Every structure is written in structure tokens, then in C-alpha cells.
Amino acid sequence: MTDYILHLYDLPSAESIVVSTRRIGVEIRRAMGPEKRAVCGWVEREFEVLSWVSECEISFARVPVSCFIAIAGGAVIGFHCYEATCRGFTGPGGIAREFRGRGIYLALLAETMKAMQVEGYAYAIVGSPNEATVRAFRKLYGSALVEVPGSDPGWLRGMVRPRPPEGLDTKSENGYAPDLDRG
Ligand SMILES: CC(C)(COP(=O)(O)OP(=O)(O)OC[C@H]1O[C@@H](n2cnc3c(N)ncnc32)[C@H](O)[C@@H]1OP(=O)(O)O)[C@@H](O)C(=O)NCCC(=O)NCCS
Numbered sequence: 001m002t003d004y005i006l007h008l009y010d011l012p013s014a015e016s017i018v019v020s021t022r023r024i025g026v027e028i029r030r031a032m033g034p035e036k037r038a039v040c041g042w043v044e045r046e047f048e049v050l051s052w053v054s055e056c057e058i059s060f061a062r063v064p065v066s067c068f069i070a071i072a073g074g075a076v077i078g079f080h081c082y083e084a085t086c087r088g089f090t091g092p093g094g095i096a097r098e099f100r101g102r103g104i105y106l107a108l109l110a111e112t113m114k115a116m117q118v119e120g121y122a123y124a125i126v127g128s129p130n131e132a133t134v135r136a137f138r139k140l141y142g143s144a145l146v147e148v149p150g151s152d153p154g155w156l157r158g159m160v161r162p163r164p165p166e167g168l169d170t171k172s173e174n175g176y177a178p179d180l181d182r183g
Contacts, residue, residue: 001128003151006090006137007144008117008124014110014140021070021107026077026099028111031067036060039069042076043094050162052092055084068112070095070104080108082116082124086155090116090124091133105136113141128154 021028031039040060044053059067059081070078080093090112095105116124126137126145137145 003148003154004126006124018107027071031065031069059084080112088125089127
């Protein structure tokens with residue numbers, strides 16, 4: 001999958017999507033260090049992609065934590081990281097199944113891009129995003145998202161994956177699946 005670059009200067013405001021997310025009772029904010037186990041544990045249970053859990057953990061090793069979370073009723077329902085794999089990279093992220101299709105990921109992306117911009121990044125690199133991620137970025141930022149020619153296979157080529165325990169089907173949905181659908 002190809003990488004994309006998003007320039008962070010002159011981005012159109014996405015405040016309305018953040019406000020509408022707030023109206024449905026979802027708070028979006030930067031995660032805090034003490035929440036590492038709660039957030040990374042949730043990512044593991046919800047998505048079962050161990051590489052995402054690893055990246056999420058990296059985002060908690062940094063101050064400020066480079067993971068934004070969506071919260072509803074006191075529980076984590078979404079996450080999006082940056083600076084978890086390479087400098088300037090954004091992702092991975094995801095939303096709990098039962099909360100999808102309500103604009104929550106758009107709001108998470110918007111808040112994360114705003115934070116990156118404030119931290120001094122001129123560009124965000126969207127590493128090997130899946131289709132849904134590209135659609136979400138395009139919906140927010142249109143042509144500011146630019147495909148990087150020749151970036152497939154990208155940085156993660158040759159990545160070593162966890163070995164499944166003895167006798168386990170590698171295609172099972174337990175996090176050992178060879179799934180690198182990310183963004
Ligand atoms: C990809 C994923 C994060 C999207 O989450 P989501 O919360 O459903 O995304 P949103 O609701 O913000 O956007 C989804 C759609 O609803 C639309 N939408 C819903 N409410 C909206 C609103 N208030 N305003 C504008 N658009 C809205 C979005 O435009 C988007 O349209 P699309 O169907 O053309 O894509 C989610 O499907 C997921 O977690 N998938 C598994 C993990 C994954 O693939 N992560 C990405 C790679 S790291």
C-alpha cells in the first residue's frame with residue numbers, strides 16, 4: 001500500500017465535525033500516560049492486530065503522549081496515534097464497531113492533525129493507509145492529501161510478525177493474522 005503526505009498548513013477547519021461528535025456525547029482528547037494499559041489493552045481486544053498494539057505502546061513512551069482517544073460513557077471507543085513508527089507518521093487508529101459511521105474517526109483525525117500542526121509538523125505522513133483511512137482523510141482535507149509515488153512497499157517491508165503459538169491457525173483472528181491493513 002502506498003504512503004500519502006498531508007500538508008498541515010492551511011488545513012480547512014474541521015471544527016464542525018468535532019462539535020457534532022461532542023453533541024453525541026463523545027469526548028476527544030490526548031491520552032494520558034497512566035491510561036496506557038487501559039488504551040493499549042482496549043486496542044488489543046477490539047482490533048486483535050498486535051502491530052497496532054505495539055505502535056500504540058510506542059505512542060505512550062513519548063511526552064506528550066502521541067495518541068488521541070475518543071471516549072463515551074467513560075470508556076475508550078476510538079484511538080489514533082502519530083509518531084508511533086517513524087517521525088512524522090500518523091496512524092494507526094480505529095473506532096469500536098458499534099460506534100462507526102458517526103463521524104467519530106473524522107473528528108479524531110481532525111484533532112490529531114491539529115495537535116501535530118501545533119507541535120510544529122509541516123506534514124503528516126500517512127503510512128500504508130487502507131481505503132477507509134484514505135476516504136476519511138479525503139473527506140476532511142480533499143486534495144491536501146497527496147499520494148507518494150514509489151512508496152509501496154514502504155517502510156514496513158520485511159516486518160517481522162509475532163509467531164503464533166504451536167498449533168494455532170495463522171489466519172485466525174487472534175492478532176497473529178498476517179494483516180497489515182493500517183493507516
Ligand atoms: C476506518 C474506521 C476507523 C472508520 O471509523 P468511523 O468512525 O466509522 O469513521 P467515520 O464515521 O468518521 O467516517 C465513516 C463514514 O461516515 C461518514 N460520516 C458519518 N458521520 C459523519 C458526520 N457527522 N459528518 C461527516 N461525515 C460523517 C463519513 O464521511 C464516512 O463516510 P464513508 O462511508 O464515505 O467512509 C473504522 O471503520 C475502523 O475502526 N475500522 C477498523 C480499523 C481500521 O481499518 N483502521 C484504519 C487503519 S489504521
